[in-house]
Amino acid sequence: MMMRETKPTLAVHKFSSCDGCQLALLNLGEALLELPNYLEIVHFAEAGPSDPTAHVDLALVEGSISTPEDIERIRQVRKNSDYLISIGACATAGGIQALRNLADAAAWMAALYPHPEQIEILPESGAIAAHVKVDLELPGCPVNSNQLLRALRDLLNGVEPVRERRALCMECKRQGLVCTLVSSGQPCLGPVTLAGCGALCPSQGRGCYGCYGPVESVHHESLAQRFSELGLDQAASARRFLFIQGGAPTFAEAGVRLRARAAEEE
Ligand code: SF4
Ligand code: SF4
Incomplete structure (x- = not known):
């Protein structure tokens, strides 16, 4: 992300998920209070600001792609974001909801919902990167707040975040x-x-x-x-x-x- 006079803009988007990774961001404590000094948060529905179609410098994306509507929306998010980070196990690998990838999802839905025919899902719950280009993946359930903060600091300083490869x-x-x-x-x-x-x-x-x-x-x-x-x-x-x-x-x-x-x- 380039350094410039105006503050870079940030959007936080949610797909199929439990919101736990957004909470990891909200749990940053003092660092969260300082964030608006460096970034303009234009969309983060869980925290207040809502402008889901805004073009931003940086997008954080939580959740997996599980429905046809998710595919349309993530394409739009990608188009509107200069740099995109997928956060959490849902966004980087499909999450706990990917358990259905290896099961009979139709039977599960029939057992759970009175009108499963009204629910439209993809055959698999998948990672964001399976559908659009992702610039950085930060896994974890939830994502680690400090790792996320480090990535934001790196980007604000014009440095590409280091990808963790160690065990x-x-x-x-x-x-x-x-x-x-x-x-x-x-x-x-x-x-x-x-x-x-x-x-x-x-x-x-x-x-x-x-x-x-x-x-x-x-x-x-x-x-x-x-x-x-x-x-x-x-x-x-x-x-x-x-x-x-x-x-x-x-x-x-x-x-x-x-x-x-x-x-x-x-
Ligand atoms: S040790 Fe770390 S990676 Fe392993 S389950 Fe616990 S939080 Fe997740
Ligand atoms: S990765 Fe875990 S904490 Fe994050 S949204 Fe998915 S289920 Fe929730």
Whole structure:
């Protein structure tokens, strides 16, 4: 984003989501109060300003693309935004609602709604990047407030934000945390999950469930082997991958493979 006399403009858009990532932005505390000194917030319905069709320098997009209407709207948002950041697991991988991608969505809707025929959905809940060009993805459920703030600061200073590529294990090591997988014997997805959350779950003694999504190469076989030594069967291992980031292609592939093997063993 270019530095200039007038303040750059910001829009925050919501698609299929729970609003938790917008709350992560609202939870910035003092930094949020300072934000209007550097950015003009023209659209952020959850916080007040509403101008969804405004052309802006920067758009933050929460939520997945789940309906035909979402496709039309995200194309419009892209057209109206110079730089677009997708925030959260929904926007970067389809979110928890992508669980239906591997299920019989029509049967689920019939079980839940009295008039499912009135609901129009896409066959899959997908990432923003599957439909339009995305300049930066910040995953997580929800997105990490500090990571988001860092990206905004970088852009305001004319610097391209750094893309995180390291695994969560790096954050545990940096913080000197006891390894949940090796030492505490918990099925932790840290070795195959992107860093960025500050090792939130391991710092509380819990294994990671992968909400930041997959690193570049996911060696799911060796991890599933370790999970099995810890007492998880193939079906339970599969569910670990097919969870919040189950819509991310590498996690989906790993989960489906483990699930198929579990079915063969039955
Ligand atoms: S990524 Fe998580 S917190 Fe963010 S909108 Fe989706 S479900 Fe909510
Ligand atoms: S440790 Fe894993 S599940 Fe927990 S917040 Fe971080 S990425 Fe998400």
